[in-house]
Amino acid sequence: MRLILLGPPGAGKGTQAKQLARNLDLAHISTGDILRENVARGSDLGKQAKDFMNKGELVPDELVNQMLIERLKEPDTKKGFILDGYPRNLNQAKALDEILKSMMMQIDLVIDLDSSEAVIIQRLSGRLVCRRCLANFHKTNMPSKKDGICDNCGGQLYQRQDDKRETIKNRLLVYRQEVSDLMNYYRQNAKLKRICADEDVEVVLNKIIDLVKNYSDASPDSKRWG
Ligand code: AP5
Secondary structure, rough: OEEEEEEOOOOHHHHHHHHHHHHHHOEEHHHHHHHHHHHHHHOHHHHHHHHHHHOOOOOOOOHHHHHHHHHHHHHHHHOOOOEEOOOOHHHHHHHHHHHHHOOOOOOOOOOOEEEOOOHHHHHHHHHEEOOOOOOOOEHHHHHHHHOOEOOOOOOEOOOHHHHHHHHHHHHHHHHHHHHHHHHHHHHHOOOOOEEEOOHHHHHHHHHHHHHHHHHHOOOOOOOOOO
């Protein structure tokens, strides 16, 4: 199963992708996480990406596409994968098809996590992330047991630089500029499914699992739904 999770910032792509990857035994590929990791260790890629990210702008396609090619070469992707945060525009969607074609692969399903602006702003402005294991928390929706400390690994929780209110607004603007072409692209090849992502994490997760299962049941070639 090769799955794309689309949706605005804060729709819950990362939260859902982490759980799905565990439940369905798939690799989780988050371009945002890979970029943040590069920024944190000061790599060349990180240095080039940092300003774009802090302003809530997209990192140039050539950099992100190359990064994705490298990630797809890793062995864990053989079992299938979930893309979270990629593609972000039509150009990336077309590049992805070319990349996968050259690897004799294709996307099975694209799920759009539809979310309202009020929910997005509430989620992003309260999000906390673990510096060490990248787990997601939320000040009120999903608080950690100990203030500022990750439940999973004891790492320090921090607020992402791009989760400041002004940057959130710009990220939403950028998203809206790109989204219709992207959705039209996936609507054309009938791979796109949309669900409301404003509900509880478990509810959204179960809806996604149902879509994956329906897809697999309807595709005789599909080796797994999980
Ligand atoms: P990226 O990290 O991909 O950010 P994003 O797409 O803006 O998405 P977020 O991570 O903000 O939100 P999410 O949908 O994953 O929500 P989450 O699950 O965390 O990208 C960051 C930057 O990197 C970009 O702006 C760009 O600069 C660059 N970049 C990345 N990919 C790129 C690409 N392909 N091309 C170019 N540039 C790229 O949830 C948010 C919060 O809500 C959490 O606190 C969570 O606990 C909570 N929550 C989640 N679901 C629920 C729920 N159902 N109920 C209650 N709370 C919930």
